[in-house]
Amino acid sequence: MSDRESWFVAAAAVVLVVSLIAAAVAAADGTDDRDATVDGWTPEIGDVHDADPPEGVGVATVDDREFDSVQAAADAAEPGETILLEGSFEERVTIETADVALRASDGGAAIDGGGEGTVVRVAAENVTLDGVWVRESGHERSNEDAGVLVEGSGSTLSDVRITETTYGVWIGEAEDVTVSNATIVGRADVPESERGNGVHLDRADGADLRDNRITTVRDGIYFSWSERVVASGNAMWELRYGVHYMYSDDNRLEENVAFDNDVGFALMVSSNLTVVDNVAVNNDGPSGQGILVKEVDRSEIRDNAVVANRNGFYVYNAHGNEIVDNLVLENAVGIQFTAGSSDERVVGNSFVANGQSAYAPTNEQIHWNDSERGNYWSDARSLDLDGDGTSEVRHRPAGTVERLVHDRPQAAVFAESPAFDAVRAAESSFPVLESPGVVDHRPLAEPPHDEWRDYYADHDH
Template structure:
């Protein structure tokens, strides 16, 4: 039976045809008449309308050609409902912008497993690529450009994945959309080597788990990487700069590892910035049991902002450099930000070494009661460098004249721990279970 099955498979393979297409009518006809696994090679030209792919096919732009698929501003340009479909080398444009209907350049419906969407150029108002209730798709090396004239929230996402298992999203360049990559109720995604600019969030997770995201770059965004109501996400070796609101957001997210990322120049340029609207290197809001290790937070309005129950996280060996405020903590606890005798590097700290030349045994308080006073009454900020405030800070540290709350780093580093740096080649992997304690919390390195 196995030999006979192999012969049938081989027979089916050799029957697949390469079919050359050069008009819209021919494309519509071949989408209906072609046999499974045939290749449709599209010549240069304009193919106008909405196209349905309901069998395994390859739809490929001919080499060195300009193949334009134009949806005339209505619906989705290409809708796929079959597995094993490949779409590559096309210029897809002018699809609709009905978010309820998920109008997309390429829309992958339930059953479109193992799709390969690669090397295309998208330009339109709605979603670039959307997928719903499927698995094992690859979205690689596409360029997706939204409509910069639309209000950000009126645009579709560059890549929208809902209830998708094990997708790979890599090497894409995405701009002027809502979110670059939006993943909801997904699992085991790998998102790497992408570039995002001029949009809301580079990557946005909602109710997702066991994902890995690395080697991405976000510039000129509202936020870099937003992890919301998700868990077991490994966010590493990503970079974000010129963000308006935050570089990294952990919102109601747990059991995740945030390591070796670089978040710089998160700055709100407004003259009178509202309380809470400052640019943040990392914003931890109601998140717990996460590990934040070996990251760079530099030249932001606030290096790290923590609020609304974000106390239960481990934070050490990060580099906080030249932030206008290193820490803003809105809470009533006294939190220790060191682990196994190693804290964080603070450019604002001056101290002396102990037995370890790289670690000070003089505790550092980057966030104290006077800091909280200035946050509550920002009109008094001009006093922060005054002699009386410096005296009060010294007295508070020496004599504990008020009840202690805020952040303490008992072992601040005198030198940065290491450079994070973007990685260029790495075997993709999801953080393994062995990096978590039996209680589900990362125990660190």
């Protein structure tokens, strides 16, 4: 076939061979140069295990007097005095003098509780504990064995390192306690159900928790009956829940990062919370939720990023909340809405590349946006004819086919088929078909979030 028709099949053969060679090269290459994923994303937190205990026998100095135990120094100190600690102490301490500060010297200081009870108990007000390493509390969860138990209002823990404890810091019935730059690492060899919490707040109103790093405990920060608490800039990973609110109203959660937990931020049985600028990534344990909103009312959940969790948001019997301007990226289900949640305002969120954007087992239609603009859905067919930034076609992120796939997973074999698209298109286009589920009347034409790219960056930590 050397005539004028054979060029066509020859050209096709060349293209085919080139394609196959390129494919073979790509397959043999085996590099992870494939599509970017968010797997393995971690924030910059450093290595929490990278520390050596201070050497030498412990010496506590108050003015010019030297003591060989922290307890003796604390008892001898007057209010307003500073106790300088150096070296290792093996004791359990109760501080009953108000307004004293315990500071580690440049050589470092450690207090080892020997695996019994609570290591440091702060029973007086306005006590400062700075730079000290507290280790080896007792193992009893029911005894509330903690690294540091704070019962004095206005006390401050800063730059402390708390390891091998059941509870890290327990703040009980004390107001305005500050915990900042603490590193809390629990016991890896203890099963999760027998671990305590990293920071446990029990009626600890007005606490300020800043820039702490918490891992290998049960819940990172646990709230019970605590109000006006600000938790900001904390990093929590490899826990059951990163942050866990119970019966705690009027609190603020800001710029925290929770990753590789079962649940990132569990907001439960509380009201009037402000949850802004937090990041929840790869929380895919048995519950697997980025932000759990369970029986929470009148709260503001804004500008958070929930990425690569099983459920980005899980909203359960929650009422009157604002879920606004969040980035919901690469979750198996973007937002699950269940158990009669009502009066939610869900606008300005970007739902990008989730397995399923939304799921709502309900017999009613949920209309989320009472405003001029809805949410961005990366899987929506948006049609913005008048250029106002919102689509003229409504979007049904959780409609008939989504329910069907959820109820009968076998139906997933028809996912992406023209039949599926036809049902979806009919639901979106013809308001005649009013099936239950979620309706976004004004889906956004362009995503309001740009920072999604950050989560696909190289993961070389």
